[in-house]
Amino acid sequence: MTESRVERKERTRRAILDAALELCEAHTLAALSLRAVAKEVGIVPTAFYRHFESIDELGLDLVEESFGSLRELLRAARTFDTPPANDRALFLAVVDNSVNALVTHVPKADRHYRFIGRERMAGPAPVREAIRHQLELIERELATDIARVPGAGRWSADDLLILANLLVNAMLSHAEELALAGDRADVVRRIEATARRQLHMVLIGALQWDSER
Amino acid sequence: MTESRVERKERTRRAILDAALELCEAHTLAALSLRAVAKEVGIVPTAFYRHFESIDELGLDLVEESFGSLRELLRAARTFDTPPANDRALFLAVVDNSVNALVTHVPKADRHYRFIGRERMAGPAPVREAIRHQLELIERELATDIARVPGAGRWSADDLLILANLLVNAMLSHAEELALAGDRADVVRRIEATARRQLHMVLIGALQWDSER
DNA sequence: CTTGTCGGTGTACAGACGTACACCCAAACT
């Protein structure tokens, strides 16, 4: 029952983060008022400053948290339960794993994906910057990941980054759509099918590619 | 010198639209205050209502205007100054035309592209809805466009839409980046190169595609 | 020449905003 001081502080801190994430869905973090967050949490406005210096700083924490969810998804997409026997099997396993990770992970943290989609372009400048940076890191990780698959020798480093950019863009867009779909099963199925076929198309193009022209 | 009443009204209406488009760059339309717009235009706040019922309604006009710019770009991408002789030439002409249209049209209406990028996810609900609808129309147009090129017979209607979605997503993302790049020539060149190579990759994959598997 | 329309003005108000300041009191440290 008794709560240590740090525990209590962490609890209201979490409550603030959750309230902010929920309230900014209406518009955007840039239009979110400190007072509204405080009211939702059940504290007086000035108490907000005990935890964050400003809404922007709170936003940076939400970016961190959201990309935590995204990285979890990516980790799932990279892990194969049964190692693919040949190149053809690898190809199919990559597509399956990626799309499965998408549809199972996004609904569990849909507010995070909606947050990224919104604030990437419309959030406060530091938040936009942080999101942009995180996405760049993810593209680079994906590029080095692709470089390791057999037959990637024909790909220049530049082209790997460009391919990664294409894939991240497409999949992030589907993640955002999925996060907006809620539990409308038909919409989810259509997004899943679209993601799967687009991955197929791009990877088939990739197999054909040769950076030397 | 003398100005008719309708001319004068249209002039301040344009001034309001321009001021709103400029001011909402700081955050988003949802966070834009009617008073700030009025002050920028040089009219009293209540005069705003002579032209628009609300900020949201103004936003719908800005959507219309912005997609006017986008459709101009698409028209340029579709027109070939010299008709391609063979399939290979058509392939290259499509890529060239599209990327050229991108880099010449986006800087001329960069505020419109930034507007679309921001408000697509973060704007007022009616604005988001309008943008989503316009993008869907564009994807459909592109799909019927692709259906007309020789060798598109192996593509199902569904797959054409999915391909169009992939292309529109990728190119819109590049347009937004380009609109943020300003006149930093090196950044512009990198985006141009990325767009060109991604189009290549996707279209090479498309040539290989067969909806019958 | 009269009359009506209508873009724009000025005042006014209630509410929300960020934040400065002084204060409280229970947990934590000495």
Place this chain on the structure above:
DNA sequence: AGTTTGGGTGTACGTCTGTACACCGACAAG
């Protein structure tokens, strides 16, 4: 046991918000 720390409170301020209301004066129509 005494003292410090720090999360939370309440009041108070100046500023900004949307919008209601009465008004003006020039252009357009009769």
